[in-house]
Amino acid sequence: MADTKVFIVDDSAVVRQVLTGLLDSLPGIKVIGAAPDPIFALARMEKDWPDVIILDIEMPRMDGITFLKKLMHEHPTPVVICSTLTARGAEVTMQAMSAGAVDIITKPTVNLKGFLQDSKTLLADAIKGAAHARLKKSSVPTGKPLEGSPKLTADAVLAHTSLITMTETTDRVVAIGTSTGGTQALEYVLTRLPRTTPGIVIVQHMPEAFTAAFAKRLDSLCQITVKEAEQNDRVIPGLALIAPGGKHMLLRRSGAQYRVEIKDGPLVSRHRPSVDVLFRSAAQAAGKNVLGIIMTGMGDDGAHGMKELHDTGALCIAQDEASCVVYGMPKEAVKLGGTDGELPLSGIPNLIIQSPNRAKFLKG
Structure with missing residues (x-):
């Protein structure tokens, strides 16, 4: 299989040098060029178009968002945003994700080389995921993340227990997991939900400092309230809680109420937050009272947790x-037998609004 060709657009010579050296050391990835701004980049890329572009946002002559919009209109290409860990960087990055970027990698203002070395596996996965992104309706093979650090299961955060049969109630919880392409997919779904929607808990793979800006953006667009989850937040109708980047989020039951627990822990399925952790906790706390939804994303995070959720009688x-940017996570959940069916993105809002139980859904 041919290497994934990457082109770097960043006005920092240090960033270009460090990223080039790091990416060229990874199997299956080849940096074919780098440029300090989009004008230079376009001239260079015409000779050898890349599979993935790593793009800074704030650059001279043409900013990253203007370039991204031009690119998506004229020559759609998977773009991974390379953004600083600042509030300003997070806000602008959300604009870029809405404009069509498929993933984010972060860069600190100090110790860039050490930071990127520590994030090597996540960086590789972001690029491989972007390379498989479907920006047009076409058949693209899915791939597996590159090997790196040990891949832990949800056991590292939450012990597996015997399933307990839950009494089915009218107090429902919607649990959603997604990754590559998920920011656009979540915007599509959440902006179509009324205030009477059951409480929603969401894991979207995203770096620390970006989930708050993402939640804020969605909150400004939606009828429901959307916020970055905090410890002991209640899960109530009309509210969507997004797991904070760099933390795991678990669903807990306290008496008649559902709340979330935010906790540290190792990467699970190479992610923190992890969909597997959320889905396992939902299976233990709410069982068949959960509607589980797994959406576009690279890899298999959430597949095992969804199988556990499905085994409680929850509708999954x-x-x-056809509607996924990357048909990875949903594909793995289907392969494990953890789903009751598949729906196009356009059908998911109505499913949440109806919030059917499993028997009703299967009956049609």
């Missing part, structure tokens, strides 16, 4: 291949 749905 995967986004279908």
Whole structure:
């Protein structure tokens, strides 16, 4: 299989040098060029178009968002945003994600080389995921993340227990997990939900400092309230809680109420927050009272947790291949037998609004 060709656009010579050296050391990835701004980049890329572009946002002559919009209109190409860990960087990055970027990698203002070395596996996964992104309706093979650090399961955060049969109630919880392409997919779904929607808990793979800006953006667009989750937040109708980047989020039951627990822990399925952790906790706390949804994303995070959730009697749905940017996570959940069916992205809002139980859904 040919290497994934990467082009770097960043006005910092240090960033270009460090990223080039790091990426060229990874199997299956080849940096074919780098440029300090989009004008230089376009001239260089015309000779050899890359599979993935790593793009800074604030650059001279043409900013990253203007370039991204031009690119998506004229020559759609998977773009991974390279953004600083600042509030300003997070806010602008959300604009870029809305404009069509498929993932984010972060860069600190100090100790860039050490930071990127520590994040090597996540960086590789972001690029491989972007390379498989479907920006047009076409058949693209899914791949597996590059090997790196040990891949832990949800056991590292939450012990597996015997399933307990829950009494089915009218107090429902919607649990959603997604990754590559998920920012656009979540915006599509959440902006179509009324205030009477059951409480929603969401894991979107995203770096620390970006989830708050993402939640704020969605909150400004939606009828429901959207916020970055905090410790002991209640899960109530009309509210969507997004797991904070760099932390795991678990669903807990306290008496008649559902709340979330935010906790540290190792990467699970190479992610923190992890969909597997959320889904396992939902299976233990709410069982068949959960509607589980797994959407577009690279890899298999959430597949095992969804199988556990499904085994409690919960209705579990995967986004279908045709509407996914990357049909990875949903595909793995289907393969494990953890889903009751697949729906296009356009069908997911109505599913949440109806919030059917499993028997009703299967009956049609």
